[in-house]
Amino acid sequence: MIEVLYFAWVRERIGLARETVETGAATPAALVAELAAREPRYAAAFADTSALRVALDQKLASFDAPLAGVREIAFFPPMTGG
Amino acid sequence: MRVQVQAASFDPAAEIAGFAKGRRDIGAEVSFIGRVRDDSGHLLALEIEHYPGMTEAAISAMAQEAVTRWQLLECLVLHRYGRLAPGEPIMMVATAARHRAEAFAAAEFLMDYLKSRAPFWKKEITQRGGDWVAAKASDEDALTRW
Numbered sequence: 001m002i003e004v005l006y007f008a009w010v011r012e013r014i015g016l017a018r019e020t021v022e023t024g025a026a027t028p029a030a031l032v033a034e035l036a037a038r039e040p041r042y043a044a045a046f047a048d049t050s051a052l053r054v055a056l057d058q059k060l061a062s063f064d065a066p067l068a069g070v071r072e073i074a075f076f077p078p079m080t081g082g
Numbered sequence: 083m084r085v086q087v088q089a090a091s092f093d094p095a096a097e098i099a100g101f102a103k104g105r106r107d108i109g110a111e112v113s114f115i116g117r118v119r120d121d122s123g124h125l126l127a128l129e130i131e132h133y134p135g136m137t138e139a140a141i142s143a144m145a146q147e148a149v150t151r152w153q154l155l156e157c158l159v160l161h162r163y164g165r166l167a168p169g170e171p172i173m174m175v176a177t178a179a180r181h182r183a184e185a186f187a188a189a190e191f192l193m194d195y196l197k198s199r200a201p202f203w204k205k206e207i208t209q210r211g212g213d214w215v216a217a218k219a220s221d222e223d224a225l226t227r228w
Contacts, residue, residue, distance in 0.1 A: 008131055008203035009214050055201070058136035074133060074201075078217035081161065081202035082116055082173060082193055 002031075002067070006045070007076035010052065013045035028054045028073060029063040045075075053078055083149055083157045085141045087132065089164040094171055102156040102178040110182035112189040114175045120168040124208045130172070132163040133201035144195045148177065151191070152184040159192060163202065194224045 005018045025031035029049070036046040046052070054061055055074040067073070094115045102108050118128045145157050156178035166172060175192045179185040196202075204215040 005133070007133060007201070008205075011131075055133070055136060058133070058139055060199070074136070076133070076201065077203065077214065078222075079198055079201050080204045080215045080217050081200040082197035 002070060003072045004031075004035075005072065005074040007074065009077055010045050010075050014041050025067055027064050027067055028056070028061065028075075031067065031073065032063070032075075051077060083142075083145050083154075084159070085138060085145055086158075086160045087134075087137050087141070088160070088162055091162070091170060092160055092174070094174055097158065097160065097174060098176065101158055101176045105155065105178070107180065108155050108178045109180050110185040111176065111178045112182070112185040113177075114189055114193060116172045116174070116193075118166045118168045118170050118172055122208070125168050125206055126209065127207040128166045128168075128172070129205040129207055129212065130163040130166065131203045131205070132161075136201050137161070137163075140200050141196070144192060144199065148188040148192050152177070152179060152188040154179050154184065154188055157188070157192075159196070161196065161200065161202065165207075191228050194221075194228065197221045198225065 002021055002023060004021050006014050011017050023031055023034060025034055032046045032049055035042045049063060053076055054063055056065060056070045057072050098113050141159050145159050148154060149157050154177050158176040161173040175189050177185045177188040198221045205212045
């Protein structure tokens with residue numbers, strides 16, 4: 001079980017801010033593949049992961065980082081603060 | 083060091099007045115205020131989304147790095163989220179050091195990092211709807227100088 005959060009246009013395309021997902025995915029990339037296979041709205045949000053960033057337990061990570069022990073994963077577009 | 087993430091507006095003049103007040107070891111203070119800019123003349127508002135928890139943690143880590151690297155004597159980062167009108171202040175950074183070179187460099191470092199490493203996303207609201215502001219490659223490139 002992992003808590004999945006979506007922000008900005010990723011949240012809008014999927015239509016959800018967060019959800020709990022039952023998964024055995026070993027990496028964010030594997031989780032993305034699982035989610036994208038679910039429904040077109042997920043496939044649309046994850047069509048180009050090079051346009052996305054991922055955070056594991058609130059720290060920026062890469063799409064091939066290990067998911068073991070991670071409680072919270074977030075997907076979002078590149079940040080535009082400041 | 084103070085990091086504050088809030089929806090409410092703030093008074094930049096009051097923040098500057100209170101910053102590093104009463105200290106006798108500070109020779110240089112730099113402050114930067116970012117505001118909502120309306121380039122098109124049609125901007126109704128800017129909506130800023132953030133990632134509660136990660137935002138504070140990411141900014142605190144940057145501020146701590148700036149304090150260590152430039153031996154800052156005081157450091158303030160204030161950033162808003164929610165719906166902001168054109169002209170309103172979005173954020174401010176203030177740094178204080180013994181000399182100006184350190185205060186300027188630390189403020190620029192914090193601005194560069196806030197742009198592309200703090201989890202905020204801006205959406206421009208106009209009469210015809212909302213558009214997410216795209217990140218610029220130049221913002222990412224700016225990090226390489228640090």
